[in-house]
Amino acid sequence: MTSREAALDIDLVERIAAQVDVPLVLHGSSGVPAEVLGAAIRAGIRKVNVGTALNVAYTGVIRQHLADDARVTDPRKFLVGARVGIADEVASICSVLAH
Incomplete structure (x- = not known):
């Protein structure tokens, strides 16, 4: 699920x-x-699975980088940003879990 609209x-x-x-x-x-x-x-709830959210954050940064510069061929150029994107998402999820 790539949108956050589920009801519990x-x-x-x-x-x-x-x-x-x-x-x-x-x-x-x-x-x-x-x-x-x-x-x-x-x-x-004691365990949450958030793999899709992490995948969306990671690939979203890559998609944006490639859209901004279609000439890029070196993955090192966009993987750094993707790792930052996933780290930001992890921090956001952790802040929800801590409250």
Whole structure:
């Protein structure tokens, strides 16, 4: 999921977390808005999968760099920016998870 529009039933997550003795995992959390993701964590989600969000951040920088300069052929020119883009996304996700 590449847009952050998914809705979660936070009350259901909370009820499930109260009934089970295993960590709850949220697959597809890249599609969940930050405020809803934070609420899900507070309700009992203990693992979130954010691979798509990281892929979007990484490839987005590469796409933009290549669109800005179609002549570039050296990946070192755009991979530095892509790593910064993914690091920024990780920091953003960590700030949501910490609250």
